[in-house]
Amino acid sequence: MPVAAPADRGRALRTVLGSFATGVTVVAVGGTRPHAMTANSFTSVSLDPPLVLVCVDRRAHMHDRILAAGGFAVSVLARDQEHIARHFADRRRGASFAQFERVSWTPGRHAGAPLIDAALAWLECDLWRAYDGGDHSIVVGEVRRAHDRGAGDALIFADGTYRGLRREPPAAPVGPPSAHPSTGGQRGH
Numbered sequence: 001m002p003v004a005a006p007a008d009r010g011r012a013l014r015t016v017l018g019s020f021a022t023g024v025t026v027v028a029v030g031g032t033r034p035h036a037m038t039a040n041s042f043t044s045v046s047l048d049p050p051l052v053l054v055c056v057d058r059r060a061h062m063h064d065r066i067l068a069a070g071g072f073a074v075s076v077l078a079r080d081q082e083h084i085a086r087h088f089a090d091r092r093r094g095a096s097f098a099q100f101e102r103v104s105w106t107p108g109r110h111a112g113a114p115l116i117d118a119a120l121a122w123l124e125c126d127l128w129r130a131y132d133g134g135d136h137s138i139v140v141g142e143v144r145r146a147h148d149r150g151a152g153d154a155l156i157f158a159d160g161t162y163r164g165l166r167r168e169p170p171a172a173p174v175g176p177p178s179a180h181p182s183t184g185g186q187r188g189h
Contacts, residue, residue, distance in 0.1 A: 021158035024077045024085045027054050027062065029069035030113035033096045037062045038089040040157045041136075042074060050143035051128060055136040061095075066139055067130055073113035074141075076121040079153035079164035084116060086162075110144045120167070121148040 028036035041055035052074065056063045066072050077085055084103055093099045104117040110124035125141025132138075154165040 021156050021163075024081075024155045024157050024162065025054075026075045026077065026084065026088050026116050026119075027056075027066070028073045028075070028114040028116075029062070029065050029071070030073070030107060030111055031069060033065070034100065034114055035062055035065045035096070036088050036099065036114060038085045038087075045140060049128075050146075051140055052123060052125060052143060053138055053140045055133055055138055057136050059135075063137060067127070067137070069111075069113075069127070071111045071113065071124070071126045071144075072139070072141055073108045073111070073115050074123040074125070075114075075116035075119035076123075077116065077155040078118060078120045079155050081116070081119065081155055082162045085155060085157075108145065118152075119149070120152050120154060122146065 022040040023042065025039050025042045026036050027039045027042070028034060037056075037060060039054050039056075043053055045051035045053050054066075054072070054074070056066060087093055087103060088099070094101075100114060105114040106117060107113070108115045108122070108124045111126075113124065115122045115124075122145075123141075123143050124145040125143050128140045128142040130137050130139050151167075153167050156163050156165045
């Protein structure tokens with residue numbers, strides 16, 4: 001990336017990073033003032049313990065709410081849910097329960113945070129840690145409940161555009177590498 005003036009660096013970096021395709025999620029907190037936001041800065045961290053992370057802008061309404069709530073829910077959006085991604089990315093959507101009026105959702109069983117109906121997958125997390133990430137906080141959650149509906153195409157985001165990604169069922173049984181004859185029981189790292 002060429003050296004740019006300070007005001008242009010953020011835009012230039014955003015363009016470069018935008019070439020990395022990501023999944024699209026809605027992250028939500030429950031309680032008496034539920035709140036949600038669209039996030040593509042979501043990823044798995046660890047299987048043992050089961051940890052995921054989401055990066056939240058310190059200026060966003062979600063920032064203080066997710067830290068105060070002590071937990072959050074994640075809905076992994078399906079290809080046909082672009083309108084939901086756009087809704088929760090729109091700062092004019094309203095507050096508290098009003099922002100959920102046009103969206104079909106169910107309160108999660110673990111902490112009551114909204115889970116978007118017809119999403120590809122859902123996770124309910126307790127807040128595990130939060131780390132300084134510059135103008136964002138890196139919020140790590142310990143997964144308490146997770147469910148994959150097992151079908152449907154994924155919604156992804158790349159180059160400033162929403163797109164669909166066909167989700168194919170696994171061709172072979174999923175299991176440890178030693179369970180597959182072609183691997184010879186060896187693991188590559």
